[in-house]
Amino acid sequence: EAQVTQNPRYLITVTGKKLTVTCSQNMNHEYMSWYRQDPGLGLRQIYYSMNVEVTDKGDVPEGYKVSRKEKRNFPLILESPSPNQTSLYFCASSFRSGTEAFFGQGTRLTVV
């Protein structure tokens, strides 16, 4: 089954404790992206990757890192999480930029 898999689905952590949210797709898509969803703000793009080893900032990249060492994986790293990063996070992949996006189930992160 074609899918985008995020882990974990739920995470509660403390300020400053590094964490990684994993994202994997099995569709051989070139393009992957991370978003955060906040009430009243819709979806905002954090980082995206056009292909392996090619990443770039979206609209709200501060406090986040990403890497794309393999085509299927695109982890989101929070080196020192802060409470304002409490949000619902989505990973998505597409055949290429500009085409239909397939989304993961989401990761609800709470930073206390």
Added chain:
Amino acid sequence: GDSVTQMEGPVTLSEEACLTINCTYTATGYPSLFWYVQYPGEGLQLLLKATKADDKGSNKGFEATYRKETTSFHLEKGSVQVSDSAVYFCALSDYNTNAGKSTFGDGTTLTVKP
């Protein structure tokens, strides 16, 4: 930069009522336009899309037409069902002008009552 403005919600309708959710966009190039739907507790999934002016996307009784002259992509359905209750997002992406960037509206929550 590119932007998407969606009709503010929430929207509450009775079953079998007509639905219109307005979406207008600002873009420097000629983007592809999308409507995504998010059911409770789930990720977004594509509802329909249009890639050029005057294209009409349709799926599950929903329709939207890419109107370049009014920079709009309004979502319509003639008769909504309770199962259509969800959050709807309008989005654009332009590979040629702004490769990699995707812009979403704020989302419109639709509740359909029996």
